Amino acid sequence: MHTSPAATPIPSWSVGGVTVHRIDEIALPPATGPWLLPDATPDVVTAQDWLHPHFAGQDGILHIDSHSFAFIVNGLRVLVDTGIGNGKERANPAWHNLRTEFLERLTAASFPPNSVDLVILTHLHADHVGWNTRHVNGEWAPTFPNARYLTSRTEREFWATYDMEEAREQMFRDSVIPVEQAGLLSTVDVPHEGAEITPGLRLIPTPGHTPGHVAVELTSQGQTALISGDCVHHPVQLAHPVIGACVDIDPRQSEATRRELLGSLADTDTLLLGTHFAPPTAGRVVAHGDVYRLEPVPAS
Secondary structure (H helix, E strand, O other): OOOOHHHOOOOEEEEOOEEEEEEEEEEOOOOHHHHHOOOOOHHHHHOOHHHOOOOEOOOOOEOEEEEEEEEEEOOEEEEEOOOOOOOOOOOOOOOOOOOOOHHHHHHHOOOOHHHOOEEEOOOOOHHHHHHHEEEEOOEEEEOOOOOEEEEEHHHHHHHHOOOOOHHHHHHHHHHOHHHHHOOOEEEEOOOOOOEEEEOOEEEEEOOOOOOOOEEEEEEEOOEEEEEOOOOOOOOHHHHOOOOOOOOOOOHHHHHHHHHHHHHHHOOOOOEEEOOOEOOOOEEEEEEEOOEEEEEEOOOO
């Protein structure tokens, strides 16, 4: 039986006075793990029994999802990352020409597209910018026409001079440039100490996966949450911070960023919300020998 998005509860977490909603797009196929994190072999994965059952199967296959996070902070209705998108021509078959109910779920969470004030893009990869636009009358139009779309200046400038292959050119043509042409994309300098966007909302520089990658920090009433973007793709990287993604621009920087970030989160009350973490998606970073594990915090 098909249930409508409106009938399915939207997973959420409380961070002080802020409620963070997970807006599901799609669970990625089993082949994603071996491609994306080639060093996370089944032996490596099954050795971490805490990854099972949520984050990996007993066969060592990683569970990896695509979703966004939506919340209201200081009166602003915010969406962090916009997933893969519908009807996009993509080289990756798992991303090609999707037909998901992402916007219906976003609306069911009380964030209809016209109501969104701010779209934060942790970085400009195809599976984080796809719902920036949707197909309207044969053209790609901004999905969130009343929003300011925001990414780091370093990120946008990097791709502006990068020698792109056709698949990436296509992604910029359908999901980034229409937003720029509409005058909706802003860039922000993100210094080492981070950039405050509005009280309670900061961008934290987490370079390596891409040069301008940012994580998103939320604080409210003494509580903190951090949305990872792709500086951490999967909880297995807490046990093995050396494991990087095949698409990291600077693998050494990516590892250094991950170690610094996990060290800063370990044994604190900060809620880590993984942009690609399968449900329960969120957790606290706990020291585990000289590395870490994730203590899951299920959604309410």
